[in-house]
Amino acid sequence: MKKNVESIFEQYPKSGRPDLIPLLQDVQESYGWLSEENVVKVSQFLDIPVSNIFGVATFYNQFRFQPVGEYHIQVCRGTACHVLGSSTVLKEIEKQIKVKAGNTTKDGVFSIEIVACIGACGLAPVISVNGEFHAKVTVESIKSIIDSYKTIEKK
Amino acid sequence: MSITIEVNNKKIEAKKDETILEVLNKNGIHVPTLCHIKGMLPDGACRMCLVEQKESGKLITSCSAKVYDGLEVLTHSPKVTEARKVIVELLLSNHPDDCLYCVRNLNCELQTLSENLNVRERRISGKKNQLKIDRSSPSIIRDPEKCILCGRCVRVCEEVMGVSAIDFVNRGNQSYIGVAFDKGLNISSCVNCGQCIVVCPTGALTEKNHFSEIIQALNDKSKQVVVQYAPAISVSLAEEFGLPIGTDMVGALNAALRKIGFNFVFDTTFAADLTIMEESAELIKRVQENKNLPIISSCCPSWVKYAEEFVPEFLDNVSSCKSPQQMMGSVIKSYFAEKSNIKKEDIYSVSLMPCTAKKFEAQREEMTTNGISDVDAVLTTRELVKFIRLYGVNMLDIEPEVADSPLGTGTSAGKLFGTSGGVAEAAIRTAYYKLTGTELLNFRIPEIRGFKNRKEAKIKIGDLELGVAVVNGLGNAKKLLDEISAGRSDIHFIEIMACPGGCIAGGGQPLNFDQEAFKKRAEALYMIDNNAFVKVSHKNPDVINLYNNYLKEPLGEKSHKLLHTNYTKRNVLK
Structure with missing residues (x-):
């Protein structure tokens, strides 16, 4: 259920600087990303300059400034996945969908996010597309995984 | 209350609650600084003002550390000068090599430090971030590639002006100073006062020229x-x-x-x-x-x-x-x-x-x-x-x-x-x-x-x-x-x-x-x-x-x- 920013604010009656990160998390959870409009609203609500909020939000990987794609690909870059080659996996995904990590394709179909560890080290290297896990991915298997989502999209 | 500290093996009178840097400055001992702004709270970010605590051999930031009775420090020991030199070398590792064409040539704090610490070669080569020059403001030009992230501009803008048009963006070696949402300074709250230019140690902030x-x-x-x-x-x-x-x-x-x-x-x-x-x-x-x-x-x-x-x-x-x-x-x-x-x-x-x-x-x-x-x-x-x-x-x-x-x-x-x-x-x-x-x-x-x-x-x-x-x-x-x-x-x-x-x-x-x-x-x-x-x-x-x-x-x-x-x-x- 999507809550609007104002109703999120209602949950922070005595708000101040310490509420910034939880509030941004709530906004992102509800909207999927942090839009300029919403960040400005948060800034006015907490009386913190927009530049400060942008600084805090860009410091953490978890915050996004673009809406996620229809298929949101999370690439695990945790230790186990890293050892088993997740960096080449990531590069291959970026190559396949022609967009860098942290961004969304122009048609809005795919987006890539790097996550630290999704807790499936036994399946490394692992990626998750809209919560659906793909285990032991390789550079070769990436193409077919992406293509399978492209076909669903076309139908 | 007056206390005694020892600087470079000489006894010096100091007042309680003063920072080491204040005492050094008062006694004519020069310690280089980058992020420090006189009269403002210490930041301790750049580490240029390091001095060696004789007792422990530790390097401490003189801008933020307070004096205490019996403190003994060395301001130019081999350990200190080497540390300062490495800091400057690291700052230079991703800095553009265009001093001759820079508006701050001969008037640049980074250049002066590099000269004073006798940096003579590029020992450390770092990855340069590709950042765009912001020429959108009618008054101020920002060139983030020349920025060494000392943060003086951010602090002046926030603490003196109460404007906060700019802040640190991103993290680690991706950090830069910018306007929210990477917009131009022209649509930010910047009031064009130029105090950021005055405090900038390098050519990262300059005025728009109409020669x-x-x-x-x-x-x-x-x-x-x-x-x-x-x-x-x-x-x-x-x-x-x-x-x-x-x-x-x-x-x-x-x-x-x-x-x-x-x-x-x-x-x-x-x-x-x-x-x-x-x-x-x-x-x-x-x-x-x-x-x-x-x-x-x-x-x-x-x-x-x-x-x-x-x-x-x-x-x-x-x-x-x-x-x-x-x-x-x-x-x-x-x-x-x-x-x-x-x-x-x-x-x-x-x-x-x-x-x-x-x-x-x-x-x-x-x-x-x-x-x-x-x-x-x-x-x-x-x-x-x-x-x-x-x-x-x-x-x-x-x-x-x-x-x-x-x-x-x-x-x-x-x-x-x-x-x-x-x-x-x-x-x-x-x-x-x-x-x-x-x-x-x-x-x-x-x-x-x-x-x-x-x-x-x-x-x-x-x-x-x-x-x-x-x-x-x-x-x-x-x-x-x-x-x-x-x-x-x-x-x-x-x-x-x-x-x-x-x-x-x-x-x-x-x-x-x-x-x-x-x-x-x-x-x-x-x-x-x-x-x-x-x-x-x-x-x-x-x-x-x-x-x-x-x-x-x-x-x-x-x-x-x-x-x-x-x-x-x-x-x-x-």
Whole structure:
């Protein structure tokens, strides 16, 4: 259920600087990303300059400034996945969908996010597309995984 | 309480609660710093100020560590100098190698540190971030590739100005300083004060330069190039030419500007007097009608933009007077043009200001008449020095000259505009005379002089007790305005200057943010006032002539058209 920013604010009656990160998390959870409009609203609500909020939000990987794609690909870059080659996996995904990590394709179909560890080290290297896990991915298997989502999209 | 510490094996007296750096500076021991800003809370980010704690062998930041009894430190031990050198080498590892083409060449703190620490090779090669230069602002250019992330600009913008237009973005080696959502400075809340440029150790922040347009105009036979210089300029040049700080160089400046080729040389001090005529009339009118009080000065374009963005509820309080620069620009292209039979299209009007926000002000829509800007180009004091050198004028061997008539005479009241408290003092001198028919005793209001953040005075003018407040630093202005919003009503006149200390410490001044230098410049202005024959704006003969022959009366129809304006709320990313 999507809550609007104002109703999120209602949950922070005595708000101040310490509420910034939880509030941004709530906004992102509800909207999927942090839009300029919403960040400005948060800034006015907490009386913190927009530049400060942008600084805090860009410091953490978890915050996004673009809406996620229809298929949101999370690439695990945790230790186990890293050892088993997740960096080449990531590069291959970026190559396949022609967009860098942290961004969304122009048609809005795919987006890539790097996550630290999704807790499936036994399946490394692992990626998750809209919560659906793909285990032991390789550079070769990436193409077919992406293509399978492209076909669903076309139908 | 006095304690004893040992520095480089010598005993030194120190006061409890002082930082090590303060004690070292007091005793003439130089320790390099980068992120430190004198008078502001320590940051400890750059690690340049490291000293070795003898007992433990640890390196500690002298800017943030306090002294204690029995402390022993070494300021230039091999360990310390090596650490400092590595810090500079790391800073240089992703820094552009274009010193020769950099505006801060020979005047760069990074360059000086590198030289002093004897860095002779690129030992460490780092990955350079590809970052775009932001040229969107009419006043300030940001080149993030030259930035070393010391954070001084961020702190000045937030702590002194209360604006926070910029902040650190991203993390780790991806960090840079930028505007929210990577927008341009032009749509941010930046008020163009330029204090970020003054504190920047490198060439990452500079003013937007207009040399080529001015040179083109100077070479154009069909143009009459007119120049005006702000009251603070003449006392802010000396150190750049090897003279003692604060020396008044007005005569040499007039002569130099003529040598460069300016056709007419005018003194903005004249327009400051004109501003006082209008502003004091406005003050008296508002006091008599008890309307829109307190009246707030509008001479500082950074303050005006700040008001439009952050406190629009006070816009009715802001004086409708244009700033002296713009009044002069307006009078040059009307009264002067008509009087000297020059078409206003043929006038190219340049102004020399201690300020970067004046560049912004000059291109404001409100400051143009029928599509012609009242002021065409603005140079800061720093740029003026370069311009003088570009034209090879020797300021030390030049016959002093006086400015041109009819806009070249200023009184010492107008001259005081250059320092915090000056506008208020000049306005009160004239208002006092207008209300009582006699001059203010000694012409002086010592309570509103000096470098304090906020100065207040109550002045008895007949039956009226006029409350005056003078603030500098926009963060301090906000505090005062909050008090007024909360119901404080004993203040009638407020002077607000964005830069701490006023225009003598402006964002366009030579890069030397030393309080002592500012004090000397302020003293120079007060000395000019002490020695002046005419100390009040209403006795400026050229101003009297202008009213008699052209404007008729303050706040009259013509004045209203030429010398007044109005401001509106501004929506920016803030």
